[in-house]
Amino acid sequence: MIMKRGAAYVIDFFFGTALFDVYFQIFKHKKAAGEEVVHGPVAILAFIVSYYGYYIVMEYFRGQTIGKKVMRLKVIKSDGSRLTLTDVIKRHLFDLVESVCCVFLAFIVMISNNKGKRIGDFIANTEVVDARNVPAVLPT
Template sequence: MSVTTNRFELYRVETPEGITITYTPAGLASRSLAAMFDYTVMLVLFVTGLVTIIVSGSVADEDVVGALLALLAFAINWGYYVIFELVWNGQTPGKRLLRLRVIREGGRPVDGAAVVVRNLMRAIDFLPFGYGVGMLTIFVDRYHRRLGDLTAGTVVVREGQLITLSQMLQPMHAHVSPRAPDAPPTPLLPNVERLTPADVALIVEFLQCRDALFGDARVSLAHQFAAVIRRRLSLPPSEGHPEQFLEHVVREYEVAQAMMARQSG
């Protein structure tokens, strides 16, 4: 797998099969909000344990009570993140609320070793106080990783919106600007009838997926499509916007098909 970034700091993972998976690294603001929520939950757990110990009255010795409270604080402080990130595959309640997830470099799920290492490093990330080291490294790192992430080889990313099966089964629609109201009922593109339904379907597929492509890849692919279609239609090369030309091709092909249907009917 190869990992690259672009000017928008997207985390891209290219699999050996040539499939590119894109993640958005979580920034300082979202990670801080998630941490605040988690620390609130941890405080509630500690207070609950404290009240339980006091109310139960089973332990009368103050030294023993102090030791139990210290043990409880240690267990919550170190166990909270480790247990949740292992059980919830890289998420804590705070991260789940903010739709964040810890993954390993390369897009793989976190494992026990990575979870333990990144959370043990919290002691250093916290220095000198209030996560000073951690916030500094998050701010300067291109993927917003704190020291624990750098050590464990992990990245905290934003999760995309969940897609249901019904949404996946819905047909995709390519956004094509409408024709001008005063356009004639005949095609404005010469030789458009030479195109086959397969040609137009390929153009439409590109127009449907273009927003998911990165800048250079999108421009290059659009220019390639436009050049092929221009040769097919015996049109000279052009320096115009290739995507606008492809939209124009789709519009005029539909006009040509409608005109042919009227003539045959």
Template sequence: MKTLQIKTAQNVNIKFTVATVFQRLLAFLVDNVLKFSYLYFANKVFDFNLLNETLNGDGWTIKAVEVLFLLPITFYSLYSEILMNGQTLGKKLLKLKVINVDGFKPSITDYIIRWLLRIIDFNLFMLLYIYVASLGLKDQYFLVVAIFIFGKMIGFFLILFTNKNQRFGDIIANTIVIYLKDDVKFSHTILENLSEGYKPTYANVIKLSDNDARIIKETYKTAIKFNDYKTLIKLRSKILEVTEIKSIHKSDKEFIDIVLKDYNFYTQKM
């Protein structure tokens, strides 16, 4: 598997295993099975023929209901990745996760960009078909089939041939998809020894992800080792920005140490 070494803004090298195109394709298929299952069972529950009769053929209302009916699957990947910290159910099953190219959790804007650009990665066919139809060539069967295949495979080929296995949406959003093969080792790297009866100070540390905590800890240990106070200041600023914590500690070292302990308290003890 391809590995990627990222140098953070604090000059700490973090190594990730990049998800392969086949892992991402399998996760994509799992997610689509879930979408089709939703359509099947929801269609069984809601009788749209009865709805049509009830509304006396009111086309606008029927279309509005259909749009509402499709919203859960239309925005599935977007809200899943936002709510599940970079994962859909398919990605979670395959142990894949979306992260920022700097190693941190992507912003909501990053997730939105990835979702919007799926139209290029997986649905370019629709745009190309509209163009072909405008030229009056829509009756050319083989051309339409070729355009369909090409449009659906853009994301596949980009993931296959780009250096960081990124589709177009990843490139523009500055994200990558990693394989969490080292979950146990990963969790061990962020563990802290907490005293009996430890009381946390900053509840907002739960806004951090495990990956954020790992980067913070490794950067913190490196900065302490070399007395790199500038890095400690930058690291503190980044933590405050991400978590929106109101710090009560004046010392950067003490603040970061408490943040790591609090993160462990909320994620390991509860």
């Protein structure tokens, strides 16, 4: 499961950064040396919103990102009920910490428990499972 989640992450990384690239292409400008840049806190905020927004929107509406769909994974509530927007946001609160500050934190947490949960999964009471084992309609 951890390998499938890793592969899904790599696929999703490209989709998340592609959204920022669209923003970059629209708002870039050239420096004197000809280098194309987008400056300031707006650029950082745009990256965070587009990158993490991709995960939040996809998981809230579909229960899976494109990478998870390709790898046949799905995010569900641990009790089997439907994900709420709050659940998905809670699930991704620690993404930035896990990916920037502590590169191996998510991996260590995932291998330390039998369901392969990340910190965000524990906070939101969610888990990633094989999509083939999830009923088409989740209870509400």
